[in-house]
Amino acid sequence: MNEQQRPGPRRAADGRWARSLLAVALSAGAVLPAGTAVAQTADEPGPSATAIALAVPSRATGAPLTEGHQGFSVESADFAHGFLTTDLMAQRMRTLGSHGVLRLGGYSMDLVWPAFGSWADAPAPKEAIGGTVDQADLDALRKLLHATGWKATLGLPLKAVIGPAKLKDPTKDPAPQVTLDQVVAEVKAARDTLGDDLLSVEIGNEFDNVTTLTGAEMWDTMKSYQAAIRAAVPHAVIKVAGPSANTASTNTRLGEVASAALSDTSVQPQDVLSELSSHFYPGSHCGTSTMTVPQLMSSDTYLRTRTKLEGIRAVGEEFGGRIPMTVNESNSASCSGQPGVSDSYATALWSLDYLLQTAQNGIDRVEFHTNTAAVCGDFKARTSADYPISYRYYGAFCAADQARLDAHQLSAAPLYYGLWAFSQVPQGRFVDLGLADSDLARVRAYGVESRDGTLTVVLVNVQDPAAAGSTDDRVTLSLPAEYRKGRQTTLRSSAPEGLASLDAGRITLGGRGVTASGRPSGRPVTAAVPVDLHASTVVVPAGTAQIVTFTR
Known part of the structure; x- marks a missing residue:
């Protein structure tokens, strides 16, 4: 992955690469004379x-698109190691x-x-392969949240607290012997340090994968954690994710x-x-x-995702909409991602589509699991001494080499471009564009009407430009009479490998990399x-x- 964005001409089969030369010059750092109009020629359809x-x-009668819909999920080990x-x-x-929102x-x-309270100076046991979380980590997190406006949720140990009798496999990655009192000491320190930037605490990770707790037992466990935290931090209302x-x-x-519940x-339930x-x-x-x-880009994946999201929304409706519904860990493929897929250009389009799909289905927030300090491609297997601190193929950013990592120069991965593109869509409410399921193999389409009446339409052509038989989409939008003009911004890659390209340096959004x-060029x-x-035809x-x- 390259530090500088180097968009080149589009593949010759397009026949339209010359019209992107202005975008190429801009993203390469060209300086335009003062007053120069910044525009691009819209693509003409191919034959x-x-x-x-x-x-x-x-x-607009659909779900709202609110600020803060996207965030990151990072490993507690990354937090413990000061990244x-x-x-x-x-x-x-x-x-x-x-x-x-940053989920830890x-x-x-x-x-x-x-390492807080009575455990501040206690040596970490050998089972703590994820590292030690201490006050210095909280102090660094406070500075990061203040510098960005983001908030955080804090994950808390579960396995050691409930004991081995309730674990599916006590011998697999045995947890350090953390007590509930020790967990509460961490939460108290986090609240004292972060204040209202601490949104909530999370009890364990995928309890159904690592424990034999029933749903009712997990609910009782969550209540017991919150009760202990409330007793220790009575001046604050700290709820559970x-x-x-x-x-x-x-x-x-x-x-x-x-x-x-x-x-x-x-x-x-909303009090817990x-x-x-x-x-x-x-x-x-x-x-x-x-x-x-x-x-990843198939209509089958889209439809399976929709079914999953509709099920989450249905659970939320049982609570009368009083409790936000989140997907607080997500990405393209579990277990660190699929090489050649999770780090490909396809994820830029997929993540943009996925974020819009989740919001349209009433999900309040999605957090993409990512590495925070890794050299691109330097994957660490589960058997590595560096596990669980490892490069993940689905990371949003990574460094080209160790020297650039040491200099805090991280390159945006393809995934990041999709998240950045999503951030260009303003808050509002979804409108139903009437896209048929039979068209999902070619295009995804979303409309959001802002409070000021502006309409933003996002169209994603999920076909691979490097594949035989791929086509442009000529989308004709019938608009209410008040809309008189429009402007478009394009997310694209100039790499000849198409969706399979691993070169994030060939990706641009509105001609920029x-x-x-970490700044747009x-x-x-x-x-x-x-x-x-x-x-209007796009x-x-x-x-x-x-x-x-x-x-208008």
């Missing part, structure tokens, strides 16, 4: 363009917006040693915990829960499982989109996304 007709209704610093992370978070957790949640059930396509475990007459959290990865690299780029400092490049007789080349803003 094999597929016509798709969509209609924008006069009223969540302002120099390393702040600008990369700020570029995505100022209202994100993951599998290493049970493998760290909290959970149950963080696993990535299965069903929501059985989430439903079991929800049912236990709803039938509990001793408390109001800050959010009902789930995990979801559409693919897997666990064991012998594999995933391909075509599978992300520099090693150059000035944004947009193109005018004509509106004629209450209709050409979406294969392997691109178009973000089109229509104004």
